[in-house]
Amino acid sequence: MSSLAEYEPIVGSGAVEELRALAAHLAGKPVLMVNSTRLGGGVAEILNRMVPLLKELGLDVRWDVIEGPPAFYKVTKAFHNALHGKPEPITQEMFDLFLEVGRQNARRLALDAQFLVIHDPQPLVLVEKRTRRSPARWVWRCHIDVSRPQPQVWTFLKPFIRKFDAAVYSVPAFAQRLPMRQLIIAPSIDPLSEKNRELAPDDIAAVLRRLGVPQDRPIITQVSRFDYLKDPVGVIEAFRRVRRSVKCRLVLAGGSASDDPEGEEVLGRVRGAAKDDPEIHLLMLPPTSDLEINALQRASAVVMQKSLKEGFGLTVSEALWKARPVVASAVGGIPLQVKHRYSGLLVHSVEGAAYAAKQLLNNPAYAKRLGENGREHVRQNFLLTRHLRDYLLTFLTLGSSDDVLYLNGG
Ligand code: UDP
Numbered sequence: 001m002s003s004l005a006e007y008e009p010i011v012g013s014g015a016v017e018e019l020r021a022l023a024a025h026l027a028g029k030p031v032l033m034v035n036s037t038r039l040g041g042g043v044a045e046i047l048n049r050m051v052p053l054l055k056e057l058g059l060d061v062r063w064d065v066i067e068g069p070p071a072f073y074k075v076t077k078a079f080h081n082a083l084h085g086k087p088e089p090i091t092q093e094m095f096d097l098f099l100e101v102g103r104q105n106a107r108r109l110a111l112d113a114q115f116l117v118i119h120d121p122q123p124l125v126l127v128e129k130r131t132r133r134s135p136a137r138w139v140w141r142c143h144i145d146v147s148r149p150q151p152q153v154w155t156f157l158k159p160f161i162r163k164f165d166a167a168v169y170s171v172p173a174f175a176q177r178l179p180m181r182q183l184i185i186a187p188s189i190d191p192l193s194e195k196n197r198e199l200a201p202d203d204i205a206a207v208l209r210r211l212g213v214p215q216d217r218p219i220i221t222q223v224s225r226f227d228y229l230k231d232p233v234g235v236i237e238a239f240r241r242v243r244r245s246v247k248c249r250l251v252l253a254g255g256s257a258s259d260d261p262e263g264e265e266v267l268g269r270v271r272g273a274a275k276d277d278p279e280i281h282l283l284m285l286p287p288t289s290d291l292e293i294n295a296l297q298r299a300s301a302v303v304m305q306k307s308l309k310e311g312f313g314l315t316v317s318e319a320l321w322k323a324r325p326v327v328a329s330a331v332g333g334i335p336l337q338v339k340h341r342y343s344g345l346l347v348h349s350v351e352g353a354a355y356a357a358k359q360l361l362n363n364p365a366y367a368k369r370l371g372e373n374g375r376e377h378v379r380q381n382f383l384l385t386r387h388l389r390d391y392l393l394t395f396l397t398l399g400s401s402d403d404v405l406y407l408n409g410g
Pocket of ligand 1: 224313314
């Protein structure tokens with residue numbers, strides 16, 4: 001693992017000093033992070049990098065993951081889609097299973113920290129364990145866009161959410177009307193992780209050879225779980241339009257997350273759309289493929305993220321940090337990362353994505369400038385050190401001792 005001192009050359013010693021100064025007020029404080037998977041997807045990615053550094057800063061941090069049968073993850077995925085506004089049939093049995101598994105986890109986990117950070121809706125039921133007199137502070141860290149949810153699911157979840165001291169969103173537009181304190185904290189990437197560290201051209205070439213992706217022509221890449229909302233089929237359609245006038249290859253690199261049961265079905269559709277096209281490379285990567293993703297992003301002439309809905313979209317910052325030109329949908333947290341025509345190109349359709357990708361492939365100097373601007377934008381805003389600071393400030397704001405009043409009346 002990287003230590004804090006290693007971030008100084010990237011973000012400056014002042015930023016690291018500030019973290020140490022803030023953390024000194026929280027030394028030894030027990031913090032518990034809970035989410036629904038250790039591997040796969042952006043939340044696990046962030047926790048894997050953040051937890052060791054919070055420990056180095058002196059906080060007593062634990063990270064636990066809720067457990068449940070496959071049927072539970074089908075329910076939580078349906079909730080996820082419904083919260084994003086997608087019509088999903090939701091039954092009483094689904095609500096019952098969500099409650100039952102949540103309560104089993106509440107009995108199994110030691111929910112005894114000073115700060116409990118519950119990530120996303122899957123573990124929400126844990127907050128039932130909150131006792132009125134406890135000085136603990138509960139934070140709901142919502143990574144998804146809940147601004148226009150399907151009402152049935154939102155109405156069911158809201159009583160749990162209201163028990164928290166604060167809700168934290170990635171993007172202001174994701175917020176809901178709620179009676180407690182609401183905070184905005186953008187996610188981040190770790191510049192020193194295996195996924196983002198510098199790689200030599202020979203190492204990149206070796207990985208691409210191993211993955212069977214020739215570097216004989218420009219590569220367009222999208223890295224994403226195989227999920228409808230990431231629109232992999234739309235990426236294939238856009239690629240086919242680009243290829244009519246510019247020779248190129250497409251890489252769709254994805255894997256599954258243990259809390260996402262839809263991956264196989266979506267992959268089937270993607271295979272159908274790719275039709276054994278030799279210039280389309282579908283890569284099913286195991287969840288430990290950080291080096292492979294790093295190399296693929298770095299080898300790309302254009303990185304695409306054509307999501308229909310998005311949380312923050314960490315893959316965008318990952319590509320920008322590598323100074324890659326990005327074509328991405330103007331959804332979720334992507335417009336925070338891609339400032340149109342400054343740090344990438346924002347698009348709204350298959351046609352738009354194809355047009356933007358062609359523009360970048362035909363104008364390498366413009367593409368290079370967007371990539372370089374993107375890297376600086378990420379350095380200023382979306383690196384792990386800024387994220388750590390926001391967490392420390394949140395804990396300090398919510399009060400580190402029991403002499404602070406409950407913000408929502410307990
Ligand atoms: N990712 C990965 N392997 C894959 C697909 C994605 O490691 O096969 C990573 C990707 O590099 C990024 C994270 O998973 O770090 C996805 O985060 P993002 O916010 O883009 O989307 P989410 O999956 O959370 O919706």
